[in-house]
Amino acid sequence: MDWNRIKTIFILTFLVLDIYLMYEFFKLNDASQYEYSTEVPLEKRLKADEIEYVELPKNFIKDMYLSAEPIDFSNEVTESVEKTKLKGQKVQVNSSTVLNSVLDKPYELSEKYDKAEINSFVKNNVLYGDQYRYWKKEDNIITYYQQFKDKTFYQNSSAELTIYLNDENNIVSYVQTMLTNIEELSEEEKIIQPLKALETLYEKGSLKPKSKITKVELGYFNFVGEASTAQVLIPAWRFVINDKEDLYVHAFEGQIIELPTEEKTIVE
Missing domain, CATH: 2.40.128.690 (YycH protein, domain 3-like)
Structure with a gap:
């Protein structure tokens, strides 16, 4: 058996294989670079x-x-009535976490819809009103959501203030939920x-x-x-x-x- 000849054949075979693999590698590399360079920003x-x-x-x-939990309005309402925050309102708390308020008389708004007027009402007549941000008005319903560090709790039914208007577009009632014990x-x-x-x-x-x-x-x-x-x-x-x-x-x-x-x- 001619071992030198066999050795030469093996060397040539592996050399050809190496050349082929290198060719495939560079072809794939070029293709990926081309794809990257042609990607539109x-x-x-x-x-x-x-x-x-x-x-x-x-x-x-x-x-x-963040973690948070719904507030218990029961004690909040008692304290706030004493401080006249909810003066002129008939307030009822449902399931301890939902506050319903009906105003003794409608809160009048100007004929031209003005968010600033609504914001003023919320700040002065709603518990922790300064923590809520205007969201939208749809028909006779105005929605606010609670904020934390100037960031809104989006679409959160536990951090929502819903204000109801009558046919004269004056505020007659609202429903409030709120999150508390907010922790990072x-x-x-x-x-x-x-x-x-x-x-x-x-x-x-x-x-x-x-x-x-x-x-x-x-x-x-x-x-x-x-x-x-x-x-x-x-x-x-x-x-x-x-x-x-x-x-x-x-x-x-x-x-x-x-x-x-x-x-x-x-x-x-």
């Missing part, structure tokens, strides 16, 4: 679809989970930036061509817990589309927070 894709957006927030880098659950973590959240909405088809993003802000969504129990709240990006629709993105994990269609709609 998000800004250009949005422009091509005529999607506009306001200046995005830049001052939010980190955030954290974890160390601060990095959140995704609004441009990345916007990209998620775009790639998932939530942003239609010619849409205009009219507002972008950071707030909190109830992640764990029923309305009547303790809650875990997550930071979430809110995108207002054409001043008519709300879209939300989980600020830690980046997925879209799905809502029923009627809860996405904004009515002024």
